[in-house]
Amino acid sequence: MLKVSHIDTFYDNVQALFDVSIEVGDEEIVAVIGSNGAGKSTLMNSIVGAVEVRHGTREFNGQNISKLKAHDCARKGIVQVPEGREIFSKMTVRENLEMGSYCIKRNAKEMNDKLGQMYYLFPKLKERAKQKAGTLSGGEQQMVAIARGLMADPKLLMCDEPSLGLAPVIVDDMFDIFQRVNKEMHIPILLVEQNAFMALDISNRCYVLENGHMIAEGDSKDLARQDTIRKAYLGG
Amino acid sequence: MKKNRRLMYYIIAGIIVLLLPVIVRNEYWTVVFVRVIINMIVALGLNFITGLIGQMNLGTAGIYALGAYGSALLTNKTGCSPWLGLLFAAFLGLVIGVALGYPSLRLKGVYFSLTTIGFTMIVQIFLNNLTGLTGGSQGVQHIAPFTLFGMAIDTYVKSYYLYLIFALVALFIANRIVNSKWGRLFRSLRENSDAVEMMGVDIASVKIKAFCVCAVFGTIGGAMFAHFYRYISPATYTTDVSMNYVLMVLVGGIGSVPGTLVGAAIITILPELLRGLGEYYLITFYIIILAGILAFPNGWIDAGQRLITRIKSHNTVKQKGA
Known part of the structure; x- marks a missing residue:
């Protein structure tokens, strides 16, 4: 469905993403976790071309979308729910x-x-x-x-930090809803989250971003068992 | 019942507006009313930019001047009908809309306002110094009036009725736009343009369209002014004029069509009512406007509506008590 390969993203001369690749399959929930400043939102914005991507390619349903602007991507069905709700x-x-x-x-x-x-x-x-x-x-x-x-x-729903500033009970509800949207409406979801615990819980696959580098990826259940991930993102 | 009463108010208002020159029978006031009509059209246009999208456009005087000069010079130099001049003014509006719309994509807030002030000043400088074309500070004289079915619209009363038709058309168009998908899109741009882009809307083209509508209303207003007074000079089109148009949009109720109409009427008529105060009239005018903005931040229309509901609820309480 969505295939982003080897992108480098810049804010003027400052590089924010280094050789990042990510894929979302049909009917999948994919999570991207990472701490503050890891480049999670930048990745979202790079996918739709809202920031300057210098290298790499982006494909959506087999179509090259590397040159498209943000509003064109939205029309193609990549819908972004922005951070901080907006x-x-x-x-x-x-x-x-x-x-x-x-x-x-x-x-x-x-x-x-x-x-x-x-x-x-x-x-x-x-x-x-x-x-x-x-x-x-x-x-x-x-x-x-x-x-x-x-x-x-949307053909792909991207959510940037949906749990931001919400009470834990509400966060539970929110993640239930993502699962329902995914199962009942058959919409694949790309989720960017700081709340790694929740994100790993509901997603099929997960990517871990650190300082603009993709340091790990894999099946969410496997990742949740890895020691390094547990220490860094799940509190031991 | 409620609808009927509303319709009745509209009919009464319509009759008053129709009979105004006959009731007043005073040339001075008829001129004031014609100016109200012209200002309403210009302010309705400005409402799209300043009221809905929320960008402070202080270049209305420049737009207005180009409309007036465009139409006046075309009819004077070629001897063609003022109607063609009006069309030409509308075309100029489109050009200005694109020219002012592009900087607005990059400039925000006060920087955009400064750019539009600069635009007005540049227009004024050109009008003053291109003496061969514009007549310089002497202005353009003997501008032909509109003609309708072979009849020249050369008296104040005739102009009033012709311009009333113009205003109704402008009102219809503005109302359609404001209450359509477009109007809502403009308003959402004021609140959050990033979110609008994420919905698949090309913000750049929307903003430029809004500027074009604004500028076309402005240039048409300018052309109407030229063919009504039949004399124009650069001294008329100062930044003060632009400020007054912004006030018209603000005073009645930002973003609403009736609010803009009321605002245009207040800002045009009030100074005339205060003329009796001699040299103090302008300061009194601005004090009233400022106090009005402080007291009714949502506009005079909103304040009026609140007053009416308050009186109504007061009355029902009284009836219940008795």
Whole structure:
């Protein structure tokens, strides 16, 4: 589905990613873990071409997307739920969701069906539909961000730090939802997380980033058993 | 019931607007009302940039001047119909929209505002110094009025009615855009342009389109001004004028179409009402506007609506008590 090979990413003259490769298969949940500043968000932005990638190639469904800009990638179906949610806080929840499908032509009935699907997945959002998104709690705002991403009918959903600033109970709910999206809607998910424990728990495969280098990759269950990973990311 | 009452208010407002020159029967005030109409059109355009996308455009005077000069010079030099001049002004608007839109992609906040001020100043300098073409500081005189079915629109009252039609068309278009998918897109750009890009929207082209709409409304307003006064000079188009347009967008209610209309009316009419204060009229005007912005941060329309609901709830409480 998504195949990124040997990319080097730069912020002006500072190199942030070194020869990074990553792959996401159909119907897979793939996690990228790493500490602050490891380059996780940079990797996300590199995939959609929102930052300067100097070398390497990016392929999506067999198509070369190396030259595409961020908005073109979104139209191809790579939908990113950004770090820190970035919702439209002065708009209502419903308006936020409708904005998500801006680039998809839908008549009123199709729109309602799609919204219904989101409300089924996130019942809380139905209650809050007419409320300004900025007045919601952190967890609810994160739900808005994910639902807005799903409104765009993604072929690949990328989530940047969905657990950021959320209570542990809410984080559990959030990860349940990712599994449901993956199983019920058959959407592959690329998850970038600091919460390595959760990320390893729900993902099929996992990559470990450190200082811009990919230092490990493999089956999530195997990685969770490795001593070095346990020490560095799972607290011993 | 509620809908009927609303319709009734609209009809009453419509009748008042239609009969205004007949009721007032005063040339001075008719001119003021024509200016209100022109300002409404320009402010409706500015609303897209400053009200919805949220970029402070202080170049309205420049846009307005180019529209006025474009239309006036074309009709004066070639003797063609002012309607062609109007079309030419609209075309100029598109060009300006693209030219101002591109810097806006890179410049944010105050830097963009400074660029637009610079634009206005450059326009003014050109108008003052290209004496061969623009007549320099003398301005352009004897500009032909609009004609309709062979009748010259040469009196204030006739202009009022013709421009009222223009304003209705502009209002219809602005309303359609603001309340459409586009309007919502513009508003979401103000809040979070990164998120908009992640939804697959090419922000650059959207912003440039918004600038084009803004500039076309502005140049058309300028052309209407030229063919109404039939004399234009560079001294009219200062940055003060741009500031006033921004105030029109802010005072009524940012981003809303009725708010912009009310704002344009207040900012145009209020100074005229205060003329009796002699040399103190401008300072009084600005104090009122400033106090208004402080007291009603969501605009005068919002303040009015709050007042009405308050009176209503007060009345129902009274009825219950009795």
